[in-house]
Amino acid sequence: MSAIRLLVLGAVRQHGRAHGYQVRNDLEYWGAHEWSNAKPGSIYHALKQMAKQGLLIAHEIAPSTAGGPPRTEYEITEAGTEECFRLVREALTSYDQKMDVKSAAIGFIVELPRAEAVALLKQRIRGIEAWRSSVTEHYVPEDGPEQLGHIGEIMNLWIHTADAEAEWTQGLIARIEGGAYTFAGEGERFVGVLADDQENPYATGERHPEDAR
Amino acid sequence: MSAIRLLVLGAVRQHGRAHGYQVRNDLEYWGAHEWSNAKPGSIYHALKQMAKQGLLIAHEIAPSTAGGPPRTEYEITEAGTEECFRLVREALTSYDQKMDVKSAAIGFIVELPRAEAVALLKQRIRGIEAWRSSVTEHYVPEDGPEQLGHIGEIMNLWIHTADAEAEWTQGLIARIEGGAYTFAGEGERFVGVLADDQENPYATGERHPEDAR
DNA sequence: ACCCTGCTAGTCAAACTTGACTATAGATTC
DNA sequence: GAATCTATAGTCAAGTTTGACTAGCAGGGT
Numbered sequence: 001m002s003a004i005r006l007l008v009l010g011a012v013r014q015h016g017r018a019h020g021y022q023v024r025n026d027l028e029y030w031g032a033h034e035w036s037n038a039k040p041g042s043i044y045h046a047l048k049q050m051a052k053q054g055l056l057i058a059h060e061i062a063p064s065t066a067g068g069p070p071r072t073e074y075e076i077t078e079a080g081t082e083e084c085f086r087l088v089r090e091a092l093t094s095y096d097q098k099m100d101v102k103s104a105a106i107g108f109i110v111e112l113p114r115a116e117a118v119a120l121l122k123q124r125i126r127g128i129e130a131w132r133s134s135v136t137e138h139y140v141p142e143d144g145p146e147q148l149g150h151i152g153e154i155m156n157l158w159i160h161t162a163d164a165e166a167e168w169t170q171g172l173i174a175r176i177e178g179g180a181y182t183f184a185g186e187g188e189r190f191v192g193v194l195a196d197d198q199e200n201p202y203a204t205g206e207r208h209p210e211d212a213r
Numbered sequence: 214m215s216a217i218r219l220l221v222l223g224a225v226r227q228h229g230r231a232h233g234y235q236v237r238n239d240l241e242y243w244g245a246h247e248w249s250n251a252k253p254g255s256i257y258h259a260l261k262q263m264a265k266q267g268l269l270i271a272h273e274i275a276p277s278t279a280g281g282p283p284r285t286e287y288e289i290t291e292a293g294t295e296e297c298f299r300l301v302r303e304a305l306t307s308y309d310q311k312m313d314v315k316s317a318a319i320g321f322i323v324e325l326p327r328a329e330a331v332a333l334l335k336q337r338i339r340g341i342e343a344w345r346s347s348v349t350e351h352y353v354p355e356d357g358p359e360q361l362g363h364i365g366e367i368m369n370l371w372i373h374t375a376d377a378e379a380e381w382t383q384g385l386i387a388r389i390e391g392g393a394y395t396f397a398g399e400g401e402r403f404v405g406v407l408a409d410d411q412e413n414p415y416a417t418g419e420r421h422p423e424d425a426r
Numbered sequence: 427a428c429c430c431t432g433c434t435a436g437t438c439a440a441a442c443t444t445g446a447c448t449a450t451a452g453a454t455t456c
Numbered sequence: 457g458a459a460t461c462t463a464t465a466g467t468c469a470a471g472t473t474t475g476a477c478t479a480g481c482a483g484g485g486t
Contacts, residue, residue, distance in 0.1 A: 002442080021465050030364065035371075042443055044466065049441085068450060068464035097248075097312050099374070103367045105378075110363050150323050150394040151243065154316045157381060158248075161312065164377030168370060181363040215472080234435050255473055257436065281482085282435050282479070427485100434480085442473070447466100454461070 003036040003100035006087040008046045010108045012056060012076050013084055018062065018201060019071040020044050030107060036100035041175060047074055055080035089113065092120040095127045114176060114183040121173045128166045216249040216313035219300040221259045223321045225269060225289050226297055232274065232284040233257050249313035252315035260287055301325065308340040310374060311355060327389060327396040334386045341379045345372060356410040 007030075018026075024043050032038040047177070051058045056074040056171045064071045089112075091105035109117050136160055148155070176182075180190070220243075224236045231239075237256050245251040264271045269287040276283045289297070302325075304318030322330050348371060361368070388394075395401070 004442090021386075021463080024465090031367075035367075037443065040446065040466075041445075041468085045442070052241040063450080064464070066451070066464055069448085069466055071465060103370065106370065107364060109366075123263050151320060153319050153322075153385060153388075154243075156385075157312075157319065159314060160377060160384075161374075164373060168373040171373075172369075174365060175366075201350050217472090232435080238434090250473065252474065254438085254475075258472070276435085276480080282437085284435065373455075429459100430485090431483090433482085435478100437478075438476090440474085442471100444469100444471075445465085446470105447468075449466090450464080452461105452463085453469105 001087070001090070003032075003098070003104045004042050004046045005050065006039060006084070006091060006101065006104045006108070007032055007036060007038055008043055009050065009055065009076070009080060009084045009087065010104070010111075012047075012074050013081060013111075017059075017075045020047055021068075021071070023047070032104070035103055047072075050074075050080065055083050073162060084108075085111070089120055092117070093123050093127065095124060095162070095165070096129050096211045097158075097165075110181055110183050112184055114186065118173055118176055118182060121169055121176070125166055125169050125173075128162050128169070132162050132166075135159065137164075143171055214300070214303070214314060216245075216311070216317040217251060217255050217259045218263065219297070219304060219314065219317045219321070220245055220249060220251055221256055222263065222268065222289070222293060222297045222300065223317070223324075225260075226294065226324075230272075230286055230288045232286045233260055234284070236260070247316070248316055252300075253272070261283075263287075263293065268296050272386050297321075298324070302333060305330070306336050306340065308337060308344050308375070308378070309373075310378075323394055323396050325397055327399070330387055330396060331386055334382055338382050338386075339378055341375050341382070345375045345379075348372065 007027055009022055011026045012018050015022065020043060023037075024040060027033060027036075027038040027043070047056065048058075050056045051074060055077060057077055059073045061071045061073050085207070089104050091101045092109065109193045112120070135155060176183075187212065220240055221236055224239045225231050227239070229237065233256060237251075237253060239245060240249075240251040240256070260269065261271075263269045264287060268290060270286060272286045274284045274286050301318050301321045304314045305322065325333070348368060357370055389396075
C-alpha cells in the first residue's frame, strides 16, 4: 500500500468536496510532498482512479475566476469514507517500516475515537514485537550471528528500527491516554487544512536540506 | 532512487556474470524480496534497462539443461562497476529514511575500503544531524509545538526515527573501527551468494508475519 | 505409458509514479 | 502599455512496479 490513496482520500474527506489543486495544496501544507509521493501526477491519478472505483464522485466545474483550466471537484462517497477509515486503521495497526504510510495515518488519527486509536496502537506494538521475534528466530543461524557476516548488520538495523518504533509508539499511546489532542466526538476538531486567507508557511520554495546528498 | 538498481547491479557484480534467475535467487537469499521491491518483474526490467544504458552487457545463452526458456546472461561493464560504487556511496552517505536503499547499501559495504566506509558513515551522521536541526527549526512554530496539534506527532516521529538511526550508525561505525568484517583489500571477502550445492535457508515459502495485517 | 507436481527462466498487461510541460488570468515591472 | 512574473489547475509521455501468467523439462508415483 502506498500512502497516496490515504492522503488524497483523507484530504478530500476533510473538505467534504474538493478539487485536485486543493488537495495538492493541503498535502503541501502537511509537508507531504517531502515525505511521500504526493506529487501532482500521483494526486490527479489517484483522484481519477478512486473516482473510477466509486470512492469519489467527480463533478465538472466551470473554470475559477482566478484563471486556469476548468476544475473537477471530487466528493467523497459512503464507500470512500469506509475505505478511508480502513486505510487509517490498517496503517496504524500494521508494522511495515514505511514512513510515508505511517505519517499519513498519524495525520488522520484524530478522526477515530480516542479509545480505538489507543487500541490500534497497542496492537501495532504487538505486531512489532511479533515481527521482531520472528526475525531473530528465523534469521539468526544456530551457530551464532557471525555466520551471516556483515549481512547480519541488515538484521541489526531492522531490529534497532523496530525497537525505536515500539518506543515511539509507546510514547504516543501515553500522550493520547494522557488526554492530548482532540479526537472524534470530542468537540471541534483540529483543522489540518488552510483557511482561505491564511498563507502556507511550509509551501514549496523553501527546501529542506534532506536533498543535500 | 529505488533500491532495485543497486541490488541488481551489486548481485551481478558479485558473480561477474549472471542471469536474471540467479540474481533473483541471490536477492531472495538476502531476504530482499521482503524489504524491497526485488520482485521478478522489477529485476528483469532493471537488467534490461541497465543493459540499454551500458552498465551491463547482455549475452544470449542456450537454455539450461534443467529446462526453462533460453537465458540471458549479463556481464557488468566498467561503467556498471562505477555506477555500483556510486550508488553504494550515495546510499551510505545520504539520509532519506528509506530502509530498502539503506539495507542494500549495507549489503555491499564491504566492497569499499574500511576507512572509506567509516568516513561515509560519519558523513551520514552529519547529514542526519543537519536534517534534524533543520526540521526542528523549520517546522516548530514560535509559539510552541502545540500549535501543530496532532500533526506535530509526525515531526516527532521523524525526529525519533532520525535519532534512532544516528545511534545505530554510531554503533556500526564502532564495530567497523573495532575490526569487524572483512573489507576490500583485506583478504578473501565474505561471499553473500549461495554455493551451487547449498540450499537456501531463507527461500520464499516461509513468510514472515510482517504481512499479518 | 501416463499424469501430476515442482523447478527453471522469464514474459506481459495493467497500474502507478515521475517530472516536465500547457494554458489562462491577474499582478508587477520598466 | 508591453513584457514578464506568478498563481491556478491540470495533462502527458516515459519510466517503473506489480502480480499473474507461460512453457519446457525432470522425477516420482501408479
